[in-house]
Amino acid sequence: MPKSVVRRALEGFHPYVPGEQPPDGEGWVKLNTNESPLPPSPKVIEAIKAAATDQLRLYPSPTAAPARQAIARRFGLDPTQVTVGNGGDELIELCFRAFAGAGDTVAFPTPTYPLFEPLCRIHEAAPSRHPTEDFADLPASLGPDPSPLKFIVNPNSPTGALFDAHHVEAAVVASSGVVAIDEAYVDFAPRSALELLESQDKVLLLRTFSKSYGLAGMRIGFALGSRDLIAALDSVKDSYNVDRLSIVAAVAAIEDEPHHEQVVGEVVRNRGELARALEQMGFEVVPSAANFIFVQPPRPAGEVVAALRERKILVRHYDREPIAGWIRITIGTREQHSKLLEALKEIL
Ligand SMILES: Cc1ncc(COP(=O)(O)O)c(C=O)c1O
Missing domain, CATH: 3.40.640.10 (Type I PLP-dependent aspartate aminotransferase-like (Major domain))
Known part of the structure; x- marks a missing residue:
């Protein structure tokens, strides 16, 4: 849109940029937008x-x-x-x-x-x-x-x-x-x-x-x-x-509610497992009460995120202070975590 027609209050506006949403069915391990790794109730x-x-x-x-x-x-x-x-x-x-x-x-x-x-x-x-x-x-x-x-x-x-x-x-x-x-x-x-x-x-x-x-x-x-x-x-x-x-x-x-409790239980269990595995690999991990963990890798975050992306694994990278160098990883299934941890072993 030509700049002249946009409200003056929006000059230089930086919109909110949602996480990458690749087309369905391409086999991505999607750990970047905090979606549920498990389906909704039948x-x-x-x-x-x-x-x-x-x-x-x-x-x-x-x-x-x-x-x-x-x-x-x-x-x-x-x-x-x-x-x-x-x-x-x-x-x-x-x-x-x-x-x-x-x-x-x-x-x-x-x-x-x-x-x-x-x-x-x-x-x-x-x-x-x-x-x-x-x-x-x-x-x-x-x-x-x-x-x-x-x-x-x-x-x-x-x-x-x-x-x-x-x-x-x-x-x-x-x-x-x-x-x-x-x-x-x-x-x-x-x-x-x-x-x-x-x-x-x-x-x-x-x-x-x-x-x-x-x-x-x-x-x-x-x-x-x-x-x-x-x-x-x-x-x-x-x-x-x-x-x-x-x-x-x-x-x-x-x-x-039984289905909901089951999903929450599995995510919370997987969160603990992933946090421990990443800590053992030298990541700094912020204690999490959510369906994601916030971590700082032992190597520059940008490189790690790019190398994961090459392997079709998406996580969320932050490059602005005070969280530059940090990565947010959505909690996935155990299978998704195995792929993530395998990839990280190669990358690190
Ligand atoms: C902190 C926070 N609030 C609200 C939302 C809104 O989610 P939705 O619009 O999907 O309900 C999100 C989604 O990522 C979020 O991270």
């Missing part, structure tokens, strides 16, 4: 097939009502405390639409999910960055920051570190605005901030079906929070932001 596939009917000519429920109700039941909440979005990413964007706009600041610890920075530019808000110490501790400066909107990704990405629950609560209590706790990876962690919803009405929890439910391809996320915050998100969303197939997929997925 009940989800059945539900999608059953919903692929003539009824697709009709719009979906504008409130994705069946999904809201099923999610509310699962968490013991009222449906008015739940909203559903086109992936967790849409819910993050709705937070900007509802709570922070031009001239506002939006606060978050760094390093973290790189989507917040471009969204600040798009909404003409200024990022208020709070660097973490050793990736592990939530910065004490975050709570007193007066921003009307804050994000805490917990477990954090790309580090996998889980911030201390008391520190998160203290940051929420000290905040005057909305605190969105992005729990995209929380199912792989020992605890969530769900209890905070009982006492803190300025907290939103953002979740997704993309990771532990194996549904990245469907694009479904949900937010839990007080009625007022959920109503604020609903008031700025697009009318039909979640399609019919996604709604039935969400219901079937949230209702098949």
